[in-house]
Amino acid sequence: MPRSTARSWSTARTLSDLGNLTAQWLEGDLATLAGGAYRGGPDEETGPLVPVLAALNRAGHVTFQSQPGSDGPAFDGRRWTQRAAVMCLTDTAGLQLLTRTARAHGLLLAVHRTVRRGPVRDILATTWDGEAITSFGGKIPKSYIRLTYRGCHREAVRAAVDAHQVTLVDQVWGRDTVLWPALTEALTLTR
Numbered sequence: 001m002p003r004s005t006a007r008s009w010s011t012a013r014t015l016s017d018l019g020n021l022t023a024q025w026l027e028g029d030l031a032t033l034a035g036g037a038y039r040g041g042p043d044e045e046t047g048p049l050v051p052v053l054a055a056l057n058r059a060g061h062v063t064f065q066s067q068p069g070s071d072g073p074a075f076d077g078r079r080w081t082q083r084a085a086v087m088c089l090t091d092t093a094g095l096q097l098l099t100r101t102a103r104a105h106g107l108l109l110a111v112h113r114t115v116r117r118g119p120v121r122d123i124l125a126t127t128w129d130g131e132a133i134t135s136f137g138g139k140i141p142k143s144y145i146r147l148t149y150r151g152c153h154r155e156a157v158r159a160a161v162d163a164h165q166v167t168l169v170d171q172v173w174g175r176d177t178v179l180w181p182a183l184t185e186a187l188t189l190t191r
Contacts, residue, residue: 136167
């Protein structure tokens with residue numbers, strides 16, 4: 001990891017700081033995520049989502065995982081389907097906002113804390129030729145959060161460990177026109 005990027009991550013003290021740095025990485029202004037992960041920016045499929053993901057991060061919801069909705073051929077010609085999904089670390093106010101957004105737009109919702117698993121375990125989000133490939137919404141253990149944010153100040157790591165883990169997933173496979181506008185609307189209403 002470049003020294004200037006490592007220095008930026010080491011200055012983070014809060015969840016909001018982690019969100020601002022994640023937004024900078026999404027927009028290409030930081031070389032890597034915390035701990036040196038994802039050198040070179042987000043995956044190509046994430047490109048169209050960068051504005052809403054950066055806004056989520058700047059609003060204090062640290063995005064941990066996301067994908068667009070899609071339905072089409074994979075590299076081998078078999079059918080690849082995804083549900084639009086995002087997983088965030090957030091505070092109590094963020095939990096309330098994201099829960100209201102999920103309910104208002106008919107989105108699937110999973111909520112956990114590192115100390116307590118919520119009622120929803122995993123939400124299938126990607127299939128390849130009909131076989132389950134990726135799930136969102138599982139509880140992230142403390143050890144994984146600590147590993148993800150290694151190099152950050154211990155206060156920032158503690159904030160990430162203590163955060164609510166909130167996942168929103170579109171119910172409709174391949175659709176990419178509900179989750180992202182719903183999040184944009186929610187963020188606009190809270191300004």
